[in-house]
Amino acid sequence: MADSLRGYLGVLGFGIHILSGLFALGLAVNFVWSLIKRDLSPWWFWPGGIAAVFVLMITAGNLLRLADEND
Numbered sequence: 001m002a003d004s005l006r007g008y009l010g011v012l013g014f015g016i017h018i019l020s021g022l023f024a025l026g027l028a029v030n031f032v033w034s035l036i037k038r039d040l041s042p043w044w045f046w047p048g049g050i051a052a053v054f055v056l057m058i059t060a061g062n063l064l065r066l067a068d069e070n071d
Contacts (some may be wrong), residue, residue, distance in 0.1 A: 007067070009064075010064060010067035010068070013060045013061070013063030014064065016056055017056075017057070017061075019056060020053050020056030020057050020060060023049070023052065024053045027046075027050070031046065
């Protein structure tokens with residue numbers, strides 16, 4: 001049972017890691033597009049997006065660490 005739970009935690013952690021990477025890529029593309037348009041509004045979007053990527057990466061790292069923990 002514990003091995004299957006570790007497997008599920010590993011898959012969930014890896015999935016969240018991929019999701020946060022895609023979110024960071026989308027944020028970067030949106031930032032470049034906003035620079036081209038010379039419109040960086042709304043101001044809260046960039047700090048909020050960066051904070052969301054950090055939270056997702058920390059969550060993914062913790063899940064992957066839990067999945068790889070030895071008894």
